[in-house]
Amino acid sequence: MDYKSIAEKIIELKNADFILREKLLKSGKLSEGYDEEMKELHDKNAKILNDIIDTIGYPTIDKVGREASEAAYLVIQHAIGQPELMKKGASLLKTAVSENKADAQNLGYLTDRIAVFEEKPQLYGTQFDWDENGNLSPNLYDNLTKVNERRKSLGLNTLEEQAEIIRKRAKNENQMPPKDFEKRKQEIKQWKKNVGWTK
Structure with a gap:
């Protein structure tokens, strides 16, 4: 091969x-x-x-x-x-x-992404999206202390530190929150259904 x-x-x-x-x-x-x-x-x-x-x-x-x-x-x-x-x-x-x-970190990120698409809580807090206040925030997760323990086990920083990094990068890249938060939320919900992530 x-x-x-x-x-x-x-x-x-x-x-x-x-x-x-x-x-x-x-x-x-x-x-x-x-x-x-x-x-x-x-x-x-x-x-x-x-x-x-x-x-x-x-x-x-x-x-x-x-x-x-x-x-x-x-x-x-x-x-x-x-x-x-x-x-x-x-x-x-x-x-x-x-x-x-x-790399175990890759598995953490992939596991979280699948959980978010299936509308389940993520384990490591690696996935972020715009919230209703126009900030990039972690998608749903179960418990901050547990998330930070799991992150530490993969050699990742804390969720609070990661949130700062993600928001700073978005700002540097001139990324903007959606103009219509509710509309985008509905579009994502429909897309998940269409591709088979949710029923």
Whole structure:
């Protein structure tokens, strides 16, 4: 198996994602909902990565190296319109983490993202969204003390520290809260239903 060229391919997928994000950020479109071009790229990347996973299993560090393994996680994390792939990725990543072949922090982020889409409380507080006051705040979680304990177990900072970092970055990137909070909330709810995250 030519793991080197597979690793290069996975890194290419991640780079295409970053390039498009930068383009949308510069044009001010990043805060305007799920951009169609971004959606198409995420779906395309997800399909390519899914084929790779079907061929080699999860792209673990020992197979493709740390950079490509991180890139694979990122593609899965962004495959938000593909619930089955995200869940499959989380399951495979969980096994890889238990064998010390992938990063536990990535599993924390992916677990939280799936929980948020399924409208369940997140465990690590890694997922943020705009609240009704126009601030970026963590999505639903169970208990701050427990969240911070779990974050610490993954080597993450506290949720309060992370909130400051996230808000500062959004400000530096000129990201703006949605003009109509309720409308956006309804759009997200409908989107979750349409792609199969919720019933």
